[in-house]
Each structure stands twice: as structure tokens, then as C-alpha cells.
Amino acid sequence: MSEIYSFISNSVPMAVLCGIVIIFVMVQSALFFRAAWRRSEEIGISKADRKKIVKSSALFSIVPSLPIIISYVILMPALGRFFPWLRLSVIGSATYETMAANMAVTAAGYDSISGGDFPAETYVMIMWAVTLGIMLSSLAVLILKKYDKKMQTISAGNKALGTMITSVMFLGMMATFSAPYIVDYKNVVAILTILISAGTMFLLEYLSGKWKTLKEFSFAVSMIAGMAGACVISNVMGGI
Amino acid sequence: MQSYDQFNNKIHKMGILTTLAVGILFITVPLGITIIFGIKLDWKQVFTVSAPIAVIFGITGLCEKLSMAPVIGPGAVYLASSTGNVQNMKLPAALNAMRVVECEEGSEKGRVVSIIAVATSAFVTTFIVFLGMLFLAPLVAPLLSNPVISPAFDNMFPALLGPMVLPVLVKNFKAAILPFGLAIIFAVVLGSRYSQLQSIVMVAVILLSIGVMKLIMTRKKTADEQAEG
Numbered sequence A: 001m002s003e004i005y006s007f008i009s010n011s012v013p014m015a016v017l018c019g020i021v022i023i024f025v026m027v028q029s030a031l032f033f034r035a036a037w038r039r040s041e042e043i044g045i046s047k048a049d050r051k052k053i054v055k056s057s058a059l060f061s062i063v064p065s066l067p068i069i070i071s072y073v074i075l076m077p078a079l080g081r082f083f084p085w086l087r088l089s090v091i092g093s094a095t096y097e098t099m100a101a102n103m104a105v106t107a108a109g110y111d112s113i114s115g116g117d118f119p120a121e122t123y124v125m126i127m128w129a130v131t132l133g134i135m136l137s138s139l140a141v142l143i144l145k146k147y148d149k150k151m152q153t154i155s156a157g158n159k160a161l162g163t164m165i166t167s168v169m170f171l172g173m174m175a176t177f178s179a180p181y182i183v184d185y186k187n188v189v190a191i192l193t194i195l196i197s198a199g200t201m202f203l204l205e206y207l208s209g210k211w212k213t214l215k216e217f218s219f220a221v222s223m224i225a226g227m228a229g230a231c232v233i234s235n236v237m238g239g240i
Numbered sequence B: 001m002q003s004y005d006q007f008n009n010k011i012h013k014m015g016i017l018t019t020l021a022v023g024i025l026f027i028t029v030p031l032g033i034t035i036i037f038g039i040k041l042d043w044k045q046v047f048t049v050s051a052p053i054a055v056i057f058g059i060t061g062l063c064e065k066l067s068m069a070p071v072i073g074p075g076a077v078y079l080a081s082s083t084g085n086v087q088n089m090k091l092p093a094a095l096n097a098m099r100v101v102e103c104e105e106g107s108e109k110g111r112v113v114s115i116i117a118v119a120t121s122a123f124v125t126t127f128i129v130f131l132g133m134l135f136l137a138p139l140v141a142p143l144l145s146n147p148v149i150s151p152a153f154d155n156m157f158p159a160l161l162g163p164m165v166l167p168v169l170v171k172n173f174k175a176a177i178l179p180f181g182l183a184i185i186f187a188v189v190l191g192s193r194y195s196q197l198q199s200i201v202m203v204a205v206i207l208l209s210i211g212v213m214k215l216i217m218t219r220k221k222t223a224d225e226q227a228e229g
Helices: A003-009 A012-042 A047-079 A082-089 A094-107 A120-157 A159-183 A188-208 A214-239 B004-036 B043-072 B074-083 B086-100 B108-144 B150-154 B156-171 B173-193 B198-228
Strands: none
Touching: A003 A120, A012 A047, A012 A082, A012 B004, A012 B074, A012 B108, A047 A082, A047 A094, A047 A214, A047 B086, A047 B108, A047 B150, A047 B156, A082 A094, A082 B108, A094 A120, A094 B043, A120 A159, A120 B004, A120 B043, A120 B074, A159 A188, A159 B043, A159 B156, A159 B173, A159 B198, A188 A214, A188 B156, A214 B086, A214 B150, A214 B156, B004 B074, B043 B074, B043 B086, B043 B108, B043 B198, B074 B086, B074 B108, B086 B108, B086 B156, B150 B156, B156 B173, B173 B198
């Protein structure tokens, strides 16, 4: 990293400011968790089921968290220790942070963020740009209350229509995620990865009829099986 | 015991207040640094640079949230919006939780378990990234970037798609034909631009599918009424 701005990017005020935001978001998560935990008790979700959700979600989240560390290592030389820590821990994602920071740097007349050869003013400008850049997206949730009420009114007036809308939204989401892989038949590794993880899921779901505990872990295990498959296929294909 | 509406209102209130507070806190970071270090900024440049990023990600974020809210519930969406990594972590975590306790998407039970799943996922990610910042990054990054291992992480999203999509297709194969068909058409037509427009495509696929399904429902109802008459 350039010495020009490391006195800012690795400073104590930066660590404190970033730490405060992360702590607050964790408090927000804890508040929601507590409210949902209490409500789940009220609506009859057993403690055993709630524990299953926590165990299954925690286990599943470990593997997708690892690539975030790679993004951290990519961003750290240019943005310092603490700002990427904040952005990648909460609010952002590896894709957004890298893209937004690069857009800001190139708009300021530099080649890419990896150089880190810009002055302190540009560094702070990048901080502002990635912060303001995601603000609209983040604040979009403020319309959820009205939107939710509208959806509930539709469901209350016509239950079949409400169920159909929710179901189509879910299917539309899955379809949009899957379509690029379905049409990109040349990307054999990705297609086989999907098939392996789906196959593992199918097998584990079948087996979970006999061994109930498997259900909690089937999602995470299927994902890991798909990733391991991708590794093997890529290396085998690379060796051919 | 609180009613469904009371809980819902509480979640919305909490979501709106904490989102606003998080927004202010996020701005405090660059603002604090600007003031503490006495940085002179060209504000015109700051806004010129930020505006296109905000518009691109604003539209994407809005589409993403409107599509997700009826499925995993607004509470989980408020939380996912603050905690980030929505598509690759929070959404799959919520869908997985609903599958584990066998509840329907959009049901009250589904909404509640999604919040628990998203919050748990946020705790785990924050803890791992914190360890990464402290000492884990230099140890783990070379291992994960190793050419033998890196295909696993390059293909993490396809690996997630398998277990996410399979139960959906098994359960609703007939209903899935239309949205999947439309999404495939969009993917073929848009080619490499698809990934940039994915959230907008999602809304288009959903709206078109709802339109067609509603038409089918109305026709079926009319045909049933005529048969009865």
C-alpha cells in the first residue's frame, strides 16, 4: 500500500469507526434474532427445531465465508486493514466492494485499485463512493412495509392468487439464478458442479427419511460435494 | 401472546429504525475520517463518482428486495440488507432453514425461521472475517487461491444452486416451466450482459410469469363457472 495514505487507512480512528459499525450491525442481528426466537416459541416451533435451524445455518455459512477472506486479501493492499474488514463483514459483498472501489478509482483517473498509488484525498473519496454507492440499495428496504401490506391485502382478498404470486416469485428467483448456467453449455465444470450438488442433495434427502439428523446438514454437505466435484473435474480436465 | 399483525408491525418498525441507524453509522465512517484527518475533498467529484454506482446498485438492490421479501419475509430482508452477502449466503441460509423445519415460503413460520437463519449466518460471517482480519487471511488466502483448490471456490454459486433449485423443481415442476423458460430466453438474448441485468431480469421474469398465471387462473375460473351454469 502507498505510504501516502496508510496513516489514515491503518489508523486507530479508522479501526474504532469501523468497529462501532460492525458492533451495531451485530446488535441489530441480535435484536432480530431475539424477536424471531420468541415468536417461534409462540407459534409452536419447538426448541429442538430452532436449534436445528441455528446449527444448520451456522454450518452452512462457514464455507461461503471463506472466499470473503480472499477478497479481503485483494482489497487490503489498496484500502488498508480496517475499511475492507467493515465492508466485507457487513452490508457489502466481495463483488460489490471490488467493483465499486474500482469504478471510483478509474473515475478519479487511476488505472485500478490494485496500484494503490493515489493520494490521501483519493483514498477518502473511494471511501465516500463505496459508502454512498450502496446507500440507495440499502435504503430500498424502507418501502418494504407498504409493499408487504399490499401483498398481504392481495393474499387476504384471494388466497389462491396470493399463494400463486409467492410461488412464482420464488420460482422466478431460482430460474434467474440458474438460467446463465443452463445456456452456457460450454462451461462443463459449472454444469457438472450443479448436477453433483443436486444429486448429493437428492441422495441425502432420501436418506434423511431414515436418519433425520441428515436433513440439517444436507444443504451444506451437498454444496461441499459440488465444490469438491468442481475441483476434481477442473484438475482432470486441465490434465487432459 | 402477540398477534401475527403485532409481530409483523414490530419487525417493520425495528427494520426501518435499525436500517436508518445503520445508514447513518455507515456515513459516519468516511465523514469521521474526513474531519479527523482534515481531508479537503472535491465534493463534486465525490458525487459524480458515487451517482452511477448508486443508480446501478440501487435498481439492483430494489429488484432483489422486492423479489425476496414475499419468499423469505421482510424481517430477513431488512437484516440481509444490513449484513450483506445476500445471494450467496443469506438467501440460501433462509431457504435451507425453511426446508429443515418443513415450512412453506412466505408463511409466518417461514418468515420467522428465515430471520433466525439470516442472523445466525451474519454472526458466523462476521466472526470469520474478524479472524481473517486478525490473523487468518495470510494463512488461508494462499491455500484458497491455490490453482488446485481455487476451482472449488470459483464454482461455489453453481454448487449452491444444485441444492437450492432441486427441491423447488421436484415440488413444482409444472409451475416452474414458465419462469425457467422465460429466464432461459433472457439469458440467450442478453448473453454476457445478463449478469449485469440479472436483478431486472428477475423482476421481468416474475411479472411476466404472474401475468400469464393470472390469465390462466381467470380462464379456468370462467370455464368452471360456465360448466356449473
